[in-house]
Amino acid sequence: MTTPPRSRALDGLVVLDLTRVRAGPTCCRVLADFGADVIKIEAPPGVDPNENMSGPRHGYDMQNLHRNKRSVTLNLKRPEGREVFLRLVKNADVVVENFRPDVKDRLGIDYETLRRVNKRVILASISGFGQTGPYRDRAGFDQIAQGMGGLMWVTGLPGQGPVRAGVAVADSTAGIYAATGILVALQERERSGEGQWVHTSLLQAQIALCDFQAALYLVDGKVPGQAGNDHPYSTPMGVVETADGFINIGVGGEGHWASFCRAIERPDLMQDPDFATQAERFRNRPRLREILANVFSQRTSAEWLERLEREHVPAGPIYRMDEVFADPQVQHLGMAAPVHHPARGEIRVVGQPVALSRTPASVVSAVPDPGEHTDEILARAGYQAGEIEQLRRAGVV
Structure with a gap:
């Protein structure tokens, strides 16, 4: 060496x-x-x-x-x-x-x-x-x-x-x-x-x-609670289960939402009034979570990551530590x-x-x-x- x-x-x-x-x-x-x-x-x-x-x-x-x-x-x-x-x-x-x-x-x-x-x-x-x-x-x-x-x-x-x-x-x-x-x-x-x-x-x-959780209290007087794997105010953002494991998805603004719906072949979700805006998606998160659980169970993690990447939707695998250091980007860095x-x-x-x-x-x-x-x-x-x-x-x- x-x-x-x-x-x-x-x-x-x-x-x-x-x-x-x-x-x-x-x-x-x-x-x-x-x-x-x-x-x-x-x-x-x-x-x-x-x-x-x-x-x-x-x-x-x-x-x-x-x-x-x-x-x-x-x-x-x-x-x-x-x-x-x-x-x-x-x-x-x-x-x-x-x-x-x-x-x-x-x-x-x-x-x-x-x-x-x-x-x-x-x-x-x-x-x-x-x-x-x-x-x-x-x-x-x-x-x-x-x-x-x-x-x-x-x-x-x-x-x-x-x-x-x-x-x-x-x-x-x-x-x-x-x-x-x-x-x-x-x-x-x-x-x-x-x-x-x-x-x-x-x-x-x-x-x-x-940071922002502390600022939520200091600025708005709200005490944040546990959100598990879900983002505190954006959705869908967090962990979804696939046919063979788990991945993270991150859908921020409305552009991401449109790309996401195309990636999962559910354009109908863009027309659903329950999901028309970020605020509505957050308000109806339980229903959206149930829909996405069924969708993502149909394909493997690798398949979903490829589809989401093709539509430029932020997503990534959830690695154990050995997988972290086997990843080509981690090795490159x-x-x-x-x-x-x-x-x-x-x-x-x-x-x-x-x-x-x-x-x-x-x-x-x-x-x-x-x-x-x-x-x-x-x-x-x-x-x-x-x-x-x-x-x-x-x-x-």
């Missing part, structure tokens, strides 16, 4: 990564894939009682979240470890952490402390509920944010009770928002010459992700990025979904072993070999 060149988009950017689990690592992954020197700072073995929270080191999740990084071990609970960390901060551009808000204060690595060491440094903090407020010190997890952010009461079939999304949407979104904030702060630093504190939370990210791991051999991880024409993202290295780069990183910070060895014997690195 040929290793692609490292992206040069963020070349020269030094990021100290104190994160674990998902939200923080998602943020740092964006920066690492675009060429930043992301230094993963980890506790020496046996220091952190939750060191296995992110799963096995060679497991699929760690491989996907922590590629393209270097690793240094450092015991931040020791004064000597904090001193080493602050020395690294002197030449860093960004520090990313997702501790509970009080932890960085106890460790003495809060923003004001970092700013005194390096006024250009940007601290990005991701928490469960925010850096201030009555829930500040609560531990947060993705599903808790899904519940508090409103997602679980708009997900699932009507009347079945709250349902979580099948992926960690609050975690992932908070990480992406944090990365966005970092890039904004870096651009602003070009003008001011100073860094700043960027912070977001799982709760904020989840509410923002609800390069969403499975190959990388070599010393223990696992040739593996694939999820590629970056953003394409840049001159400086694209790249996956060039797998997850490092804990502390794999400690010596070279500390040497670059000015430590002599004897000093590094003394720190190691003392359990600081």
